[in-house]
Amino acid sequence: MGTLVGHVAPGFGFFLIGLWHLLNHIRLHAAQPGSYYSLPWFAASRLRYGELLTIMAGCCASVAMELFVGPSRHQPLDPDWTIPSNHLHNFEHSLISISFFTYAAFAIVLDKVMAGPKAARTRDGLTQLIGAVAFGQQFLLFHLHSTDHMGIEGQYHLLLQAVIVVSVATTLLGIALPRSFLVSFVRSASIIFQGVWLVIMGFMLWTPGLIPKGCFLNLEEGHQVVRCHSEEALHRAKSLVNIGFSWFLILITVFSVGLYLALVKIYGETAEYQSLTKAAAELDEEEDGGESDDVESQKKIKFGETKSFIHVGNLKTFAPIDIER
Incomplete structure (x- = not known):
């Protein structure tokens, strides 16, 4: 992260996983509403663990970019093996990826070890719990992020945290309410929203033509940061971020409910x-x-x-x- 590609790539991944979950949950509920049961992940037709392997591959690529490809020396440590200040955010971002890698890896292990209908409830509950831990880790690291919380990037991160909280809450609720379609529906929509918001952050924060009026890109500690010439310009820029978040919240709601109505009619x-x-x-x-x-x-x-x-x-x-x- 910290760059356009660093936000757009993981954002696109979140969007695809959220959309995949939303489609499958709606299909299951429309086809068998009386016996609906929420699944933590969905097997692909040709490759059972396709979703989980995709998550693991994306996380490995993210860690490699953060810790080895991105740094100028292709490793994030100083010559004395300490972490320099300008690489703290690289470690924070990589820990988020490692958390989701752990979730996907354990999901595969639990599916192999705890096979059978009798162990299904416990297996799915444990998988959901590890997913909630991954979302919780993501929230914690964005909340305690080493980058500036006062600028425009901090405002984007603040609103992203609100979406992550929804993902954490619905994942935990899914353990106690595995037959609640609405819990699964909101969780899937929140993952889609995370992906969309990360993509928006990437373009709005690192595209010079999209920087708000009165603000500019400034090179600080090895990466570009948006700064504003005055408090008035900063206040206006944050207000624009809030307005954009509100618009995308409406769009995600319309998209999710519209998709539900379309698939219910079919299935x-x-x-x-x-x-x-x-x-x-x-x-x-x-x-x-x-x-x-x-x-x-x-x-x-x-x-x-x-x-x-x-x-x-x-x-x-x-x-x-x-x-x-």
């Missing part, structure tokens, strides 16, 4: 159609085969319920509706 109708079709087939078998066939039909339905990805409630509840129609 919800599919789930209802399949359930009604199975119920109609059950009635036909009852009329043709009598009691003996009815027993076999129930067995088939029970078997189908355990294997089907889309399941909405008890199929028998649709039978009276079909009869009345």
Whole structure:
């Protein structure tokens, strides 16, 4: 971090992971609202641990950039093996990446070691807890950041902390309320917002043409910092940051709810159609085969319920509706 690429790259990563979670949570809830269960991560179709491996790879790249590629000597320490003041923020940023790497690594280990439905609740709870620790570490390091908290960059960090708090809170709530769709929905949206805000920070703080009026880029301790000529210019710049945050909060809300409405229409109708079709087939078998066939039909339905990805409630509840129609 501390540069345009250093904010845009991780911001894009947060955005993709948040969007991936939002899409999957909405799909699960729309397809089976009665039996929805929140998952801490989602397996990819071809590579089960694709999401977690992507997080680990991104974190490794971030640590390498912060500690080895970015510094002029390609290592962050002084000749006497102490940490220089201008590299403190590099260590802080790398610790955030290491925290999320730890989350992803343990998620894979827990999935392999604690396999089976009986251990699912404990496994997912532990995974969520490690995720909450990673978000908490992120909040703590941004709150106690070694860079200046009084300037425009500090205002961006202050508002980012508010979004991170939401991510921490909803991740912890997800442990106690694994069947709450709203908790998962807000957590996913907050991760998307983190990503968008980091990208905005990168462009607004290190693009000379986007620097607020009355402010300028100044080289301090090896990296560019936005400074203002007067208190009035600084106050105006912070107000612009607040206005931008408010606009993006509205946009993320509209995007998230709009995506929910679109996917519910797609997956919800599919789930209802399949359930009604199975119920109609059950009635036909009852009329043709009598009691003996009815027993076999129930067995088939029970078997189908355990294997089907889309399941909405008890199929028998649709039978009276079909009869009345």
